[in-house]
Amino acid sequence: MENPENVIEVRNLQIDFHTYAGEVKAIRDVSFDLRKGETLAIVGESGSGKSVTTRSLMGLLAPNAVIKNGSIMFHGEDIIKKSEKEMQHIRGKDIAMIFQDPMTSLDPTMRIGMQIAEPLMKHKGLKKKEAIAQALEMLKLVGITNPEGRINDYPYQFSGGMRQRIVIAIALVCYPEVLIADEPTTALDVTIQAQILDLMKDLQNRIDTSIIFITHDLGVVAGMADRVAVMYAGKIVEYGTVDEIFFNPQHPYTWGLLNSMPTLDTEGGSLTAIPGTPPDLLDPPVGDAFAARSDYAMKIDTEKEPPFFKVSDTHYAATWLLHPDAPKVTPPAEIVRRQKKFAAMEKPEPPIKKETKE
Amino acid sequence: MPDERKKILEVHHLKQYFNVGKKDEVRAVDDVSFDIYEGETFGLVGESGSGKTTAGRSIIHLYEPTDGQIIFNGKDVSKLHTKAEMHEFRREIQMIFQDPYASLNPRMKVKDIVAEGIDIHNLAKDDADRTKQVEDLLETVGLNKDHSSRYPHEFSGGQRQRIGIARALAVEPKFIIADEPISALDVSIQAQVVNLMKELQEKQGLTYLFIAHDLSMVKYISDRIGVMHYGKILEIGPADEVYTHPLHAYTKSLISAVPVPDPEFERNRKQVVYDASREHDDKQRRMVEIAPGHFVRASEDEIPMYTKRAQEAGLVTDFPHN
Ligand SMILES: Nc1ncnc2c1ncn2[C@@H]1O[C@H](COP(=O)(O)OP(=O)(O)OP(=O)(O)O)[C@@H](O)[C@H]1O
Ligand SMILES: Nc1ncnc2c1ncn2[C@@H]1O[C@H](COP(=O)(O)OP(=O)(O)OP(=O)(O)O)[C@@H](O)[C@H]1O
Numbered sequence: 001m002e003n004p005e006n007v008i009e010v011r012n013l014q015i016d017f018h019t020y021a022g023e024v025k026a027i028r029d030v031s032f033d034l035r036k037g038e039t040l041a042i043v044g045e046s047g048s049g050k051s052v053t054t055r056s057l058m059g060l061l062a063p064n065a066v067i068k069n070g071s072i073m074f075h076g077e078d079i080i081k082k083s084e085k086e087m088q089h090i091r092g093k094d095i096a097m098i099f100q101d102p103m104t105s106l107d108p109t110m111r112i113g114m115q116i117a118e119p120l121m122k123h124k125g126l127k128k129k130e131a132i133a134q135a136l137e138m139l140k141l142v143g144i145t146n147p148e149g150r151i152n153d154y155p156y157q158f159s160g161g162m163r164q165r166i167v168i169a170i171a172l173v174c175y176p177e178v179l180i181a182d183e184p185t186t187a188l189d190v191t192i193q194a195q196i197l198d199l200m201k202d203l204q205n206r207i208d209t210s211i212i213f214i215t216h217d218l219g220v221v222a223g224m225a226d227r228v229a230v231m232y233a234g235k236i237v238e239y240g241t242v243d244e245i246f247f248n249p250q251h252p253y254t255w256g257l258l259n260s261m262p263t264l265d266t267e268g269g270s271l272t273a274i275p276g277t278p279p280d281l282l283d284p285p286v287g288d289a290f291a292a293r294s295d296y297a298m299k300i301d302t303e304k305e306p307p308f309f310k311v312s313d314t315h316y317a318a319t320w321l322l323h324p325d326a327p328k329v330t331p332p333a334e335i336v337r338r339q340k341k342f343a344a345m346e347k348p349e350p351p352i353k354k355e356t357k358e
Numbered sequence: 359m360p361d362e363r364k365k366i367l368e369v370h371h372l373k374q375y376f377n378v379g380k381k382d383e384v385r386a387v388d389d390v391s392f393d394i395y396e397g398e399t400f401g402l403v404g405e406s407g408s409g410k411t412t413a414g415r416s417i418i419h420l421y422e423p424t425d426g427q428i429i430f431n432g433k434d435v436s437k438l439h440t441k442a443e444m445h446e447f448r449r450e451i452q453m454i455f456q457d458p459y460a461s462l463n464p465r466m467k468v469k470d471i472v473a474e475g476i477d478i479h480n481l482a483k484d485d486a487d488r489t490k491q492v493e494d495l496l497e498t499v500g501l502n503k504d505h506s507s508r509y510p511h512e513f514s515g516g517q518r519q520r521i522g523i524a525r526a527l528a529v530e531p532k533f534i535i536a537d538e539p540i541s542a543l544d545v546s547i548q549a550q551v552v553n554l555m556k557e558l559q560e561k562q563g564l565t566y567l568f569i570a571h572d573l574s575m576v577k578y579i580s581d582r583i584g585v586m587h588y589g590k591i592l593e594i595g596p597a598d599e600v601y602t603h604p605l606h607a608y609t610k611s612l613i614s615a616v617p618v619p620d621p622e623f624e625r626n627r628k629q630v631v632y633d634a635s636r637e638h639d640d641k642q643r644r645m646v647e648i649a650p651g652h653f654v655r656a657s658e659d660e661i662p663m664y665t666k667r668a669q670e671a672g673l674v675t676d677f678p679h680n
């Protein structure tokens with residue numbers, strides 16, 4: 001590992017999908033770190049590659065996927081090089097995932113108690129009776145009322161949100177080192193959502209789990225994340241601490257994202273959607289993939305891909321707007337409001353600058 | 359306040375129980391009544407398992423109600439007998455399902471999924487027209503026509519949800535039940551879909567029953583909101599009013615739990631916890647109009663308390679109870 005604090009290091013990941021229409025270039029050179037005990041949120045446009053990126057950490061890509069390049073280091077070993085058999089020992093035990101579609105990750109023909117107990121029997125060698133007893137505890141933890149009465153029910157007998165909580169129970173039951181949560185709470189109402197988020201935080205505090213949290217709910221990100229990575233068209237375009245992304249965003253896509261939410265005082269009128277559609281990844285555009293939809297696009301955006309520019313030690317953004325020669329632009333009003341707040345926020349004491357004369 | 363608008367849907371004392379008479383009887387919907395006016399958006403919110411989806415499925419008649427009545431366009435849905443009546447009902451009322459993946463046939467191409475209704479109801483002149491309609495619909499929901507010959511598994515979660523929306527729109531329905539239609543979408547697409555739904559409403563006079571847990575979005579899109587809890591509706595009223603001046607303690611707790619996209623706010627969040635035990639005190643409760651058009655499920659002795667709350671919020675000066 002490059003850094004001992006990291007649990008996972010992803011470098012230059014590139015994933016294509018074979019389809020009849022051609023090669024879908026879904027992940028285009030993605031690199032990131034996951035630190036011990038942190039929550040990293042991945043946000044971004046639908047189809048930008050959040051699920052594919054994280055499924056690759058589990059070794060669970062669709063059969064038509066090809067990893068073209070890159071490495072995924074976990075405990076000093078590259079996950080990409082592992083066999084399916086080796087992955088089966090990691091999956092569900094060291095790295096667990098809550099999938100986006102609850103129904104597809106539950107077995108419709110198996111009682112839910114058994115589904116929660118199974119990983120315990122498989123990875124921890126528990127006897128059925130003990131495993132079921134722990135499954136019952138887990139059901140309570142995720143807030144299913146009358147768990148004793150429901151442990152022998154089948155998935156179809158539960159509401160959408162209850163099914164999702166069962167999926168969450170399965171993922172948490174082995175206390176994994178890394179938890180990947182792909183839209184874990186979208187099917188849940190806000191009260192249960194708050195309960196599940198607390199449960200995940202609690203788990204994190206107790207056993208120092210690292211969490212990758214995928215969601216489009218920026219409110220949840222604001223409450224959960226330590227750091228945030230923003231994806232667009234198969235790339236990470238900006239990453240930083242949660243405060244840096246929410247209060248000092250730099251990439252025009254991040255601006256668009258923060259600008260399209262209704263605030264409590266949005267009345268009538270229409271929401272500020274980002275115009276246009278994301279690029280076709282069969283033939284990704286040259287340069288900054290967001291340029292075609294950006295009010296702030298410059299000529300160079302359609303010619304050359306922007307590198308990451310450093311905003312702070314923890315904050316980087318891939319936009320030509322940060323190039324020293326770029327013209328100064330004014331972001332949307334909501335972003336200016338946020339940046340003002342950032343300027344006024346207490347920041348950690350900067351190291352005292354010594355007068356150095358060369 | 360007599361309402362001049364036409365009621366497109368009337369739900370009277372709907373009960374939808376599962377496993378009736380058995381040990382594991384579930385009263386998913388338990389004596390729920392509400393009306394939806396033509397051209398409005400009625401938002402249904404409430405916690406997981408409170409019966410929102412079941413209510414939606416009862417309305418489109420996927421279940422035979424245990425008790426109560428559902429009247430759509432003046433006709434009792436349980437009494438549609440002729441094939442033609444059923445056919446018309448199935449076209450006029452569409453549901454966008456909560457679980458996008460489970461509701462899309464994995465073996466069908468996207469164009470055939472979207473065109474399913476067009477085919478059933480013979481809405482295309484010829485093949486070219488069918489293709490054109492499908493492509494237009496895909497564009498409407500922010501997908502492109504190259505997507506039309508792909509299969510559902512080749513799409514991301516949000517893209518699948520939009521296929522479901524395109525399919526519902528294809529038959530030009532009058533009434534759409536949208537069950538968590540946008541919760542799987544990223545905010546920018548959410549904004550696009552919500553804007554689209556509003557636009558269609560203005561152009562075609564569509565009516566929506568919008569089921570969701572994202573209260574800020576529900577408040578934004580809905581004219582009126584109903585709050586469900588354990589199979590019952592606890593509060594109904596104008597969207598803004600319910601959101602800014604909730605009268606029922608459950609609604610208050612629901613609103614206090616909405617995540618706000620501001621890390622500073624989130625670090626200091628205070629959540630109001632709701633104690634549901636007070637609902638089980640065996641008192642008779644009914645929907646009482648506390649302020650004009652603003653109903654709360656209350657027992658006789660709770661009415662003065664709610665009235666006081668409404669007065670303090672300035673919703674009512676002197677309002678007689680019915
Ligand atoms: N099996 C597959 N075959 C072909 N293309 C695929 C396949 N799986 C995913 N894709 C494509 O890869 C891209 C990334 O998909 P992914 O599921 O990672 O998106 P996402 O960011 O998770 O989106 P969402 O927020 O909608 O869930 C999308 O353009 C999608 O259409
Ligand atoms: N087919 C069924 N058989 C037995 N019980 C059922 C069935 N369908 C739903 N239920 C139960 O009815 C109740 C209401 O479920 P419903 O799906 O309507 O909830 P919901 O409000 O839509 O919740 P969510 O927000 O989680 O989707 C739940 O307790 C659920 O377990």
Ligand SMILES: [Mg+2]
Binds near residue numbers: 050100515516
């Ligand atoms: Mg996804």
Ligand SMILES: [Mg+2]
Binds near residue numbers: 160161410411412537
């Ligand atoms: Mg539901």
